[in-house]
Amino acid sequence: MMSKINHSTTERVGVYVCHCGSNIAGVIDVEAVAQWAAEHLKDRGVVIARDYKFMCSSLGQELIEKDIQELGLTRVVVAACSPHLHEATFRVACQRAGLNPYLCELVSIREQASWVHTDKHAATEKAKAIVSGGVERVLHHTPLDPLHVPIHPATLVVGGGIAGIQAALEIADAGFPVYLVEREPSIGGHMAQFDKTFPTLDCAACILTPRMVSIGSHPNVTLMTWSEVTNVAGYVGNFTVTVKKKARYINTDLCTGCGICQEKCPKKVIDDTFEAGLGYRKAVYTPFPQAVPKYPVIDHVNCTYFQKGTCRACEKLCPTDAIDFNQEDEIVTLQVGNIVLATGYDLFDARRVAQYGYARLANVFTSIEFERLSNAAGPTNGNIVLRDGVTVPKTVGIIHCTGSRDRNFNNYCSAICCMQSLKFAHLVKERTGATVYNFYIDIRTTAKAYDEFYQRVLEEGAIFVRGRVAEVTDASRMPNEEGKLIIQVEDTLAGLQRRIPVDMVILSVGLEPRRDSHEVAKLFGISCSSDGWIIEKHPKLDPVATMTEGVFVAGCAQGPKDIPNSVAQGAAAAARVLGRIQQKEIALEPVRASVDESKCSGCRICNGLCPFNAIIFHEDRMVTEVNPALCQGCGTCVAACPAGAISGTVFSNEQIFAQMEGLLLHNIEHPPLTEGVLA
Amino acid sequence: MSMNGKPKFAMYWAASCGGCEIAVLNIHEKILDVDANFEVVFWPVAMDAKYKDVEAMPDEAITLTLFNGGIRNAENEAMAHLMRRKSKILVAFGSCACAGCIPGLANLSTREQIFEAVYDGVSTDNPMGLRPDFQWAAPEGNLHIPEFYPVLKTLDQVVAVDYYMPGCPPESHQIAAVVDLVIQALQGNATLPPTGSVIGAGTSTVCDECPRVRNVKTIQQFTRIQHLTEIDPNLCLLEQGIPCNGPATRSGCGALCPRANAQCIGCYGSSDSAFDFGARLMTAFASVIEGKEPAEIERVLDTLPDPVGQFYRFSLAHSLLRAAPLVLEEEEQYATHQH
Numbered sequence A: 001m002m003s004k005i006n007h008s009t010t011e012r013v014g015v016y017v018c019h020c021g022s023n024i025a026g027v028i029d030v031e032a033v034a035q036w037a038a039e040h041l042k043d044r045g046v047v048i049a050r051d052y053k054f055m056c057s058s059l060g061q062e063l064i065e066k067d068i069q070e071l072g073l074t075r076v077v078v079a080a081c082s083p084h085l086h087e088a089t090f091r092v093a094c095q096r097a098g099l100n101p102y103l104c105e106l107v108s109i110r111e112q113a114s115w116v117h118t119d120k121h122a123a124t125e126k127a128k129a130i131v132s133g134g135v136e137r138v139l140h141h142t143p144l145d146p147l148h149v150p151i152h153p154a155t156l157v158v159g160g161g162i163a164g165i166q167a168a169l170e171i172a173d174a175g176f177p178v179y180l181v182e183r184e185p186s187i188g189g190h191m192a193q194f195d196k197t198f199p200t201l202d203c204a205a206c207i208l209t210p211r212m213v214s215i216g217s218h219p220n221v222t223l224m225t226w227s228e229v230t231n232v233a234g235y236v237g238n239f240t241v242t243v244k245k246k247a248r249y250i251n252t253d254l255c256t257g258c259g260i261c262q263e264k265c266p267k268k269v270i271d272d273t274f275e276a277g278l279g280y281r282k283a284v285y286t287p288f289p290q291a292v293p294k295y296p297v298i299d300h301v302n303c304t305y306f307q308k309g310t311c312r313a314c315e316k317l318c319p320t321d322a323i324d325f326n327q328e329d330e331i332v333t334l335q336v337g338n339i340v341l342a343t344g345y346d347l348f349d350a351r352r353v354a355q356y357g358y359a360r361l362a363n364v365f366t367s368i369e370f371e372r373l374s375n376a377a378g379p380t381n382g383n384i385v386l387r388d389g390v391t392v393p394k395t396v397g398i399i400h401c402t403g404s405r406d407r408n409f410n411n412y413c414s415a416i417c418c419m420q421s422l423k424f425a426h427l428v429k430e431r432t433g434a435t436v437y438n439f440y441i442d443i444r445t446t447a448k449a450y451d452e453f454y455q456r457v458l459e460e461g462a463i464f465v466r467g468r469v470a471e472v473t474d475a476s477r478m479p480n481e482e483g484k485l486i487i488q489v490e491d492t493l494a495g496l497q498r499r500i501p502v503d504m505v506i507l508s509v510g511l512e513p514r515r516d517s518h519e520v521a522k523l524f525g526i527s528c529s530s531d532g533w534i535i536e537k538h539p540k541l542d543p544v545a546t547m548t549e550g551v552f553v554a555g556c557a558q559g560p561k562d563i564p565n566s567v568a569q570g571a572a573a574a575a576r577v578l579g580r581i582q583q584k585e586i587a588l589e590p591v592r593a594s595v596d597e598s599k600c601s602g603c604r605i606c607n608g609l610c611p612f613n614a615i616i617f618h619e620d621r622m623v624t625e626v627n628p629a630l631c632q633g634c635g636t637c638v639a640a641c642p643a644g645a646i647s648g649t650v651f652s653n654e655q656i657f658a659q660m661e662g663l664l665l666h667n668i669e670h671p672p673l674t675e676g677v678l679a
Numbered sequence B: 001m002s003m004n005g006k007p008k009f010a011m012y013w014a015a016s017c018g019g020c021e022i023a024v025l026n027i028h029e030k031i032l033d034v035d036a037n038f039e040v041v042f043w044p045v046a047m048d049a050k051y052k053d054v055e056a057m058p059d060e061a062i063t064l065t066l067f068n069g070g071i072r073n074a075e076n077e078a079m080a081h082l083m084r085r086k087s088k089i090l091v092a093f094g095s096c097a098c099a100g101c102i103p104g105l106a107n108l109s110t111r112e113q114i115f116e117a118v119y120d121g122v123s124t125d126n127p128m129g130l131r132p133d134f135q136w137a138a139p140e141g142n143l144h145i146p147e148f149y150p151v152l153k154t155l156d157q158v159v160a161v162d163y164y165m166p167g168c169p170p171e172s173h174q175i176a177a178v179v180d181l182v183i184q185a186l187q188g189n190a191t192l193p194p195t196g197s198v199i200g201a202g203t204s205t206v207c208d209e210c211p212r213v214r215n216v217k218t219i220q221q222f223t224r225i226q227h228l229t230e231i232d233p234n235l236c237l238l239e240q241g242i243p244c245n246g247p248a249t250r251s252g253c254g255a256l257c258p259r260a261n262a263q264c265i266g267c268y269g270s271s272d273s274a275f276d277f278g279a280r281l282m283t284a285f286a287s288v289i290e291g292k293e294p295a296e297i298e299r300v301l302d303t304l305p306d307p308v309g310q311f312y313r314f315s316l317a318h319s320l321l322r323a324a325p326l327v328l329e330e331e332e333q334y335a336t337h338q339h
C-alpha cells in the first residue's frame, strides 16, 4: 500500500552542485556533496556529479549541455538556489542540448540549507539528503510540452490615479485597446487633490489634467468611471471580467457637462472624499471642475428626490433632458488578455493617534486637508487659514510620520511624508510668512532633487525639531500658550523637553493600503502582505508583476511611493503588458491537474474550489473533469480530492513521495548520516 | 497438495473482534465450495487444531491463509511469522489486519493507560491492583504469557502480505467472490492480481456506489446524525452536515450505510491512490466548509465531533502518524530494551 523505492533504473542522471560564490560553498562542502552523490547514488542512475563556481553562468550551463551530449544524460539535477530564480535557466540549457526541459530538477541547497544553517557539517549532510531527494524525484519526471494560448490584445486597468492613467495611455498609444475602470465619478486619484507637487512645485492640475483629457478622448481607451470590477474569470491572455457600472442617473449621450444641474441642485452635501470634509458639493456633482469624464453623477443617498420623492430641480432645468432617474446599474462583460491594478492607497486615520487631538482640537489638520486648503481651486481659494475660515496662522507645526514608523500603528515608512511636509513648510512660509516648525524623526529625501528641496526649505527659515511629538494639547500652562495648541516634544538633539505653542498643526499622516485591498486581491487572484500592500513577483527583479500570470501592479497599490515612481511603475507595467501582446501567444507551464475518471466517484467535493473555474462536472456520467486550458496547476483540487483521483503533473504523489524517500535516504543501503541530522 | 489432493486453507484470528470470522461463515452455501475445494487445516474458531500442527507442516504448505486482526502482542506476531512461512498466499483479511481498525485506536494510549482502563476501570473489581506479569517464576518453572506490545501494528508492518481485503468486516458477497477467484485461479481459469493488490473491493470510493443526489458542497456545520430530527433520504449526507466518510472510503460495500440513512464511517479504508485516509478526508472536509476568516473556520471545525474517531477509526495504526508521540517513544524504548 505504501510507495516503495523501485531499485532498478535505466536513467542516466547528472548532478551539478553549485558554489554560488561563497553563498553556498561558504557553509556547505560542495565538493563533498558532489563526490558523495557520485559514489552513493550510482545505483540510482547518477553517472556524473560535478561541482562548479556558478552553475547559472554560461560556462556552468555549458557543462550540463556537454554532459548531456557526451554522456547521454537522460535526467539532470541541479543543486543550487531556489527554482524561483533559475529553474528556467537550467531547463533552457537542457533544451539546448536536446533534452526535454521538464526532465531537469532544481533543488535548493542555498535557501534551504546554506542560508539557514551555521553548522557546516550538518548543512553539508542536509545538502546530500536534498540532492538524494532530487534524484529520486527526477526519475519520475516525464517529458512535457508547454501549452500555447493566445493573448487577447485588450487590457484592463483598474484605478484611474496617476499610475493607472500612465499605464492606460502607454498601452493605448501603442495601438491596443484599454478599459480603464475607476470607482469614483472621475479619474485623477489623489494627485487631483493637490495644489503643488514636490520637489519642483509644479501645479498638480497643470501636469495631470492634460493626461486625464487624453484618456477621455483617446480612441483606444474605454473609460468606465463610477464602476467596479465584480468578477474575474479565466487566466492570462484570456480573462473574462465583469464590471458593474453604477447608475449615474445621467444620460451621458445627452449631457454636455454644462453644470447647470450642479448649480441649481438645492441639496448641499459635505464632500468627504475630494474636499476631505472641508467643502461642500451638491447631490448631483462632478468632484472637481476638470473632472474626466465631464458628466456628473447623482448621489442617490443624498438626493432629495430619491430620499423624499420630490424636487427633480435638475431634471426641470437640464437644457438637454439628460437627467434620467430610472437608470439602473449596468453589468458589462469584458474580454481582456492582461490586467493592471493601480488602485492606490488610503490615508491613515489620524484619529487613531488620540494624543494628537485630530477631530477634537479644531486647528489640527491632516495633510490631505492642508492640500485642499492650499489649493487655489479648494474651499478657501488657496488661503491658508484656521478652521474659522478667516484667521491666518502665525505659527504652524508640522508633525511627520503620523501613524508611520510607529510600532503602535504601521512599522513601515510611508516614503512621501517627509517631502510632503517640506512642501507644506514652503507653502506656509510663502503664503503666510508664519513661523514653521517641522517635527521629524529622520529626514528622508533620497530621490532626485529632493535633498536640494530640503536645503531650500531650511534656507527659507523653517525650524526643524528632531523628536517624536508626545502630545498636542490646548491646556495652557503659561501666558504665551493661551489660546494656542501646544506641542509637547522631546528635542532629542538638544536633549530637552520642549513645549511649543502654535496656531495650526498639520499631521503628515501615513499611506495605508486600500481598506478593501484583501477583497480586491482575492477578486484578482493575487496576494497581499499582511499589511495589505499587493505583493510583487520579485521585490527587485520583477516589481510590477504579481504571482498570477497576466496580472500586474503599479503605483501605491504595491506600496507607498511618490508620483515619479508611480508613473514609472505605470509605464513599466504597460511595457510588460505590451511585450505580452506583441508575442500574440504565451507558453504556459504544462503543470496541470487531471482527473482519473475511474477513480472519481463524483462526490463533488472539488467542484466549487477551482479559483480559475477549470473544473467541469459531467452529470450524466457523474464524473469530474479538469479543463487543461483553464487549469493553472495551483493544486487546490489535488489536495482536496478525498479519492486521490486528481493528480498534478510534476507534483504527482509518486514524485513527492519518491522525493521524501530520497530525502530520508531510504534509497541507499547504509545511510552515512551522522546522528542528529534529519532526526 | 495434501492427501486428498485439495489445496489447504487456513484462517487465523489475532487482535480483532471476531466479526471477520462470522463474515466468512456468513457466505452461506458458498462455504460448501470452500469445503469442496479446500482442505481446511487450521481455523481455531471453526475446528480444533494446535499451533504445533502448523509448525509441523512444510513451508508454504498452506495455499490460502486469511489472517484477521492486528498485531497487539508477542503471540500475534509469532503467529504472523508462522502463517507467513507456511502459506503461499497470505491475505490481510479485514480492517484490523489491513490498517489496525478499532484495536489500533489504542495507539493513542500508553500501555499503562490501557491497563488502567482494563484493570482499574469502574466495572473491574481489582482490590489488589493486579497487572499482568509477562513472566512468572513459578515453583514448577518459568511461566510466561505473550508480551503486550506498546503499539498495535498492522499485519504488513511485521510480515510481507500478498493481498489486502478491507472491510469491518469484509462484505460476504465480496468474500464469496474472492474465494471463487482463488478457486478459479487454482484450476487455471483465472489469474490472480499482482501481489500487494487490494482484493474483494472496488477502486473508487463509496460515493460511487451511493445513490444520493449531490451538489457543489459548502458545509456550515457538522451534526451527529442522532441529533437530527429529519434527514433528507435522497440528498448527500455530507451536504446535510452529517460527516460522511464516503468520499474517501474505498468502494466495494455497495454504500450499505448511506443507503440505510447512516453515514459511511470508512471501514473499507482508503482507495488505491490515497496515502493517508485521515489526512485525505480532513483536507477534503476542510476544503468545503464555509468561512473565510480563521474564527469562522474554527467555529465550523469545532462542530465536528470526535476528530480522531472520524478520520482514523479504521486506519490509525497504518497512518503516517501510526500512534501518539508518547506511545511511539515507548515503542522505541521497548525496542532498545529488547536488544
Ligand SMILES: Cc1cc2nc3c(=O)[nH]c(=O)nc-3n(C[C@H](O)[C@H](O)[C@H](O)COP(=O)(O)OP(=O)(O)OC[C@H]3O[C@@H](n4cnc5c(N)ncnc54)[C@H](O)[C@@H]3O)c2cc1C
Pocket (backbone or CB within 6 Å): A158, A159, A160, A161, A162, A163, A164, A181, A182, A183, A184, A187, A188, A189, A190, A191, A194, A196, A197, A198, A199, A227, A228, A229, A342, A343, A344, A345, A347, A367, A368, A371, A416, A420, A423, A514, A520, A554, A555, A556, A557, A561, A562, A563, A564, A566
Ligand atoms: C497629502 C499628500 C501629498 C502628496 N504630495 C505629493 C507630491 O507633491 N509629489 C509627489 O510625487 N507625490 C505626492 N504624494 C504621493 C502621491 O499622492 C502618490 O504617489 C500618487 O497619488 C499615487 O498614485 P496612484 O495612482 O498609485 O494612486 P491613487 O492616486 O490613490 O489613485 C488610485 C485610483 O484608483 C481608484 N480605485 C481604488 N480602488 C479601486 C477599485 N477597487 N476599483 C476601481 N478604482 C479603484 C481610486 O479611486 C483612485 O482614483 C502625496 C501624497 C499625499 C497623501
Ligand code: SF4
Pocket (backbone or CB within 6 Å): A261, A264, A265, A266, A267, A282, A283, A284, A298, A302, A303, A304, A305, A306, A311, A312, A313, A314, A315
Ligand atoms: S433631484 Fe436630487 S440631484 Fe436633482 S436637484 Fe434635486 S436633490 Fe439635486
Ligand code: SF4
Pocket (backbone or CB within 6 Å): A595, A599, A600, A601, A602, A603, A604, A605, A606, A607, A623, A624, A640, A641, A642, A643, A644, A645, A646, B247
Ligand atoms: S473530489 Fe475527486 S472524487 Fe470527488 S468529484 Fe472531485 S475528482 Fe471526483
Ligand code: SF4
Pocket (backbone or CB within 6 Å): A592, A593, A609, A610, A611, A612, A613, A614, A615, A626, A627, A630, A631, A632, A633, A634, A635, A636, A637, A638
Ligand atoms: S489544480 Fe485544480 S483547482 Fe487548481 S487550477 Fe487546476 S483544476 Fe483548478
Ligand code: SF4
Pocket (backbone or CB within 6 Å): A603, B206, B207, B208, B210, B211, B212, B214, B235, B236, B237, B238, B239, B244, B245, B246, B247, B255, B258, B264
Ligand atoms: S458523501 Fe456519503 S452520502 Fe454523500 S454521496 Fe458520498 S457516500 Fe453518499
